[in-house]
Amino acid sequence: MKKRDESEAEGTAHSIAAWNGNIETLNIRLLVTEASMARERVSLADIPTALYENRWLESPFKHPSIFVxxxxxxxxxxxxxxxEY
Known part of the structure; x- marks a missing residue:
């Protein structure tokens, strides 16, 4: 049972690291566009992006500071x- 717990912990740590990496990629994109996913105007692309970011922020693990x-x-x-939503 201990080996399974260790494996699950490693898998969770790997998933969190990958998710943080995705958010860092998004951070770089927002630095380039200086506003939203599609440059200066909010578009449909911002809806799933915002949902993804919000879920990341609400997840119970330590988050790196990504101010953008x-x-x-x-x-x-x-x-x-x-x-509204």
């Missing part, structure tokens, strides 16, 4: 359609 992603989500929450 946090700023991006804050800008989206100012939009009436986003705030």
């Amino acid at each position: 992603v946090s700023d991006y989500l804050e800008r989206l929450t100012d939009r009436s359609g986003f705030a």
